[in-house]
Amino acid sequence: MRSMADTADTAQTAEAADKKHSRTAAKLARQIGAFAKQHGGAEGQLAHIGQAGTRIVLVGTDGGWGDLVAPTYAVAQLAAEKAGLTLHEDFDGELAARVRTGPYEWTRMAGIQVGGPANPAA
16 A cells, blocks of 8 residues: 555656656757758658667758667657657658768778778777
8 A cells, every 4th residue: 555655756756757758858949959050951750769768860961960768768859849859650762862971980880801901990
């Protein structure tokens, strides 16, 4: 049987979690806004990445891309909403076609495997 103190503690814990998620979403929204400003606008897609949370994939109007990680899907959605980010259901077709990669990405993602230049030592 739960006491009134247990119920109050649970409510306070939930309220603290909601405030933390709201602050996290606001921070992510600012980062999304900064990315969009730097790249002439942006659109995105949310992708579950297991226990690590949800990845917010960003694609700028200029083809630049990046990502952020939110602790939950709900926080990622809230951040996108606060930033005014247009979301796509999938990262394919039109959105993926806009991504522009450069030498850095080719070296990091495939260069080593296909005989490209080695990555500099860290």
